[in-house]
Ligand SMILES: NC(=O)C1=CN([C@@H]2O[C@H](COP(=O)(O)OP(=O)(O)OC[C@H]3O[C@@H](n4cnc5c(N)ncnc54)[C@H](O)[C@@H]3O)[C@@H](O)[C@H]2O)C=CC1
């Protein structure tokens with residue numbers, strides 16, 4: 464398949480401003496004082512690096528790489544690395560702040576960071592991606608570290624890139640340092656359960672929300688946007704629990720089957736076809752954006768930012784949105800969705816299963832010990848369910864949406880920690 468350019472998203476909002484508008488509402492509800500507000504509204508560190516890479520044809524191409532540390536108040540900063548043509552500083556700043564709130568919502572001892580390289584990994588060879596990953600790691604070698612800043616996979620990256628990052632960092636330090644990065648291959652110290660962890664957390668959040676809404680999973684239908692790491696595992700695990708997945712999608716388009724898509728078949732098809740669902744035969748092909756407005760009970764956006772926005776929010780028909788992606792709902796669309804009475808399990812809660820198991824991976828690396836997959840899943844399910852219940856309780860207490868409640872939980876924890884540690 465040739466590379467398919469994503470269609471530009473209409474009315475895309477500035478992601479950092481979107482994040483700030485929710486932060487502002489939650490800070491007001493919480494009565495956050497000005498000092499802490501000012502500390503938390505700006506990232507602690509922003510680094511932009513220029514990466515000249517020799518391409519396979521011998522030419523030199525210069526790529527721009529970013530790493531933003533939003534906060535290290537709760538601990539070393541943590542967050543994925545994204546390879547995508549849409550990467551820019553405002554996006555990375557927003558994603559870094561979301562990591563701060565996410566780690567606080569699930570109560571793990573990390574601050575928030577995010578990184579990215581503006582590139583199109585689908586049009587690059589493995590060798591070019593390896594050289595780019597190694598150059599990025601070398602450029603940020605003084606930022607990364609198991610006690611400082613710990614990257615992980617995000618869109619366009621996975622265990623392969625994390626292995627190169629770990630190796631490059633270890634070579635520079637003269638010792639194997641596997642705790643510098645999570646989401647590694649198992650053989651390099653990756654944790655069992657990390658690959659499926661984000662999708663698994665989405666499944667746990669979806670079932671918890673369905674229980675509140677009295678939706679029986681065995682009678683429920685669900686549409687999932689994005690069929691990468693998060694979307695495919697969320698689909699598989701929800702299907703295993705009785706939910707009928709009626710639509711899935713990726714950059715090639717959306718695929719609809721009202722009797723339910725066989726998700727194992729779709730995953731096998733994608734794995735055998737260069738990572739794409741293009742020409743998938745188990746469903747009828749529909750427009751990618753039509754998936755968002757289908758008649759289903761649940762929508763899981765698991766692709767990218769701002770896909771639910773002012774052009775389509777009034778047409779959304781589901782009862783529940785569970786945000787597998789970071790920032791899939793624009794801040795302006797929040798109000799429309801709330802007015803329609805749709806429950807939203809927000810990104811900083813719903814997709815926190817990934818960073819939770821990344822934390823377990825880091826703990827195992829530091830202990831020099833391996834947990835069983837059963838132990839990883841049991842503990843992460845518990846953390847996700849407790850976090851859901853806590854956010855739900857706060858949403859009732861403050862009479863706010865689940866999104867604002869999650870921000871309240873997070874900001875409160877970070878602010879209290881900041882106060883105890885003291886400013887400069
Ligand atoms: N990988 C992880 O552990 C975590 C990922 N996330 C978030 O989940 C989202 C997806 O990440 P991954 O699954 O890791 O990425 P991935 O690179 O594995 O997969 C992305 C998928 O989305 C599809 N896609 C991209 N743009 C699209 C569009 N406009 N419409 C339909 N499909 C589109 C791609 O074709 C691909 O199927 C991102 O927002 C990421 O930040 C959040 C928490 C953890």
Ligand SMILES: O=C(O)CCC(=O)C(=O)O
Pocket residue numbers: 541542543544562565613614615616617645646789814815817818819821822
């Ligand atoms: O696993 C991690 O450390 C971070 C994953 C991530 O980037 C995210 O949750 O958005």
